[in-house]
Amino acid sequence: MVNDQGQWLVLGAGGMLGRDLVEVLEQHGRAVTAATRADVDVTDPAALARAVAGADVVVNCAAYTAVDAAESDAEAAELLNATVPGHVARACRDAGARLVHISTDYVFSGTATEPYAEDTPVEPASVYGATKARGERAVRDSGADALIVRTAWLYGEHGPCFPSTIARLAGERDSLAVVDDQLGQPTWTRDLAEFIVRLVDADVPAGTYHGTSSGQCSWFEFAQHIVGSSGADAVVGPTTTADFPRPAPRPAWSVLGHGSHEALGVESIGAWGDRWEAAAGRVLGSA
């Protein structure tokens, strides 16, 4: 059990999620060490072991997140997403720290028609997804006290993300075409950070949890909300994935179920539309 006085370590603290997680932990009055890549290179096992010593909770936000680039840069993605999580997990096991490892909806193929339960067998369709799935396995096999938290469709104020791109384009163009045949759960990095704190505070058992907003929408629907919030006059129209070929295949159905944590009484993140209303000012920089 980690009490409020526990020492947190955030790896990858310079990223979109990492920065919000550090802010949220500080707002909760928690002791937190924010380790950016410059502070701790997670590919260096000795540096990792030094950093993890003395921590009660370690959150691994470091990853290779360039989904399309991973298709032609598999070795680098494998190192960050599959090999490093094993090193992090074994360092946590040896130090007696609880690990929160961040994973992704891309471990699934996206061909389902109902929300993916936490124990659905993985079936990645991209290099990125396959490396993240191997990272999950390395964490599970390590013997560490680990929570694997899968998230999806993240956006936040500290990183390039779908809302910031759409708002910029809507300011430059009269119309935008956005895919309407991929469904998911837009999730604010601050909400995910709060969810991680709730999971740890509730002392949930080691296992896999899904940290995404509730409900579902397409990128087209989300873009309509973003343009509405931005105040731009651009018209958003629907298009299809087939019209926008990308190196890595995208899951068509990225809706994750929340049964594991709800069964333990841990509150889910709210509905994606309500959460976007709460986030828009900060994420679009007009707060």
Ligand SMILES: NC(=O)c1ccc[n+]([C@@H]2O[C@H](COP(=O)([O-])OP(=O)(O)OC[C@H]3O[C@@H](n4cnc5c(N)ncnc54)[C@H](OP(=O)(O)O)[C@@H]3O)[C@@H](O)[C@H]2O)c1
């Ligand atoms: N973004 C999404 O939509 C999404 C969806 C599902 C799951 N996820 C998962 O959520 C997690 C956080 O993603 P994010 O969106 O916050 O990504 P991000 O902004 O790209 O952050 C990743 C961080 O990892 C750091 N990093 C890379 N190599 C490192 C190394 N060798 N040592 C230390 N740090 C290193 C990066 O540092 P530099 O800035 O120096 O490169 C960056 O700060 C990842 O596990 C990702 O797979 C994200």
